[in-house]
Amino acid sequence: MPDLPELDPVIHGKLRLAILSLLSSVDDAEFTWLRDKTGSTDGNLGAHLLKLEEAGYIGVEKKFVFRKPVTLYRMTEAGRNALAGYIRALRTLLGSALN
């Protein structure tokens, strides 16, 4: 019997998985947009974004637009590979349950 794949613990949490999935479909996104889409609180979202950043899965850019601070998050290549690997592992684990 083949070994079952491991699920990446960094993105297995629901909020972190939601963040990475959202970022996979856009070039970059602001903190407020991610907060609205995930329905999370500022503190919770910030903590999970930091975890993803530390893992190298997302990149952060801070800038000013019309003198207002804007924080942009974008997925890195490592993040993209991690999400793809996670989905592959999920498919393998779920097998026929997906059909």
Next chain:
Amino acid sequence: MTEQETQEELLTRFELVEMMVKEGRRSTEYWGWTSVLWGTAYLIAIAWSYWLHQPNIAWPVTMIAATVLTVGVATRKKRAKPRTPVSRAITGIWTAVGTAIFIFCFAAGLSGHAEMHVYIATVEILLGVANCAISMVLRWRGQFLIALMWWISAVATCFVAMRLVMPILVLDTLIGFLGFGLYLMYRERRDRRLRVQHA
């Protein structure tokens, strides 16, 4: 993966990924207002040129004002909205075509070598190019019809009498910019309403 994790939990994760990816893709930007703004700018420039006989001032002033307004409003509207590959493609097409039209009009107008039929037909051709490229990006036939209208008008402009050149441009502006822009805004509003209902 721990042993307690059930298949249902994994399925939930899978559905979450699908839902969030879909949600990200649905974050479309709204472009109708730019069409209406540029249509209005064209009409102002045409009217100013026609009644005040100042085409050399009317066109640069209205086009620069419209550009400043577009960039300003778009930057403010973009706040808290993600950039998507589609929005980048559309912005790129309009920027490239808009710059090309500006350079051509500036050089041709300044040199005085431009014959009015060719001048207007070139602008119409370029507007057709932008609409055609966007229709391909969005895979939307409606916008391709607008491109077709600009190209047919460009051909017609080359052949018609001088007194018909401007009316053709005005008609195209009313349909291709104002009418189309208002239609886009109507669709966008309907789309927003549907999203609220389904939320």
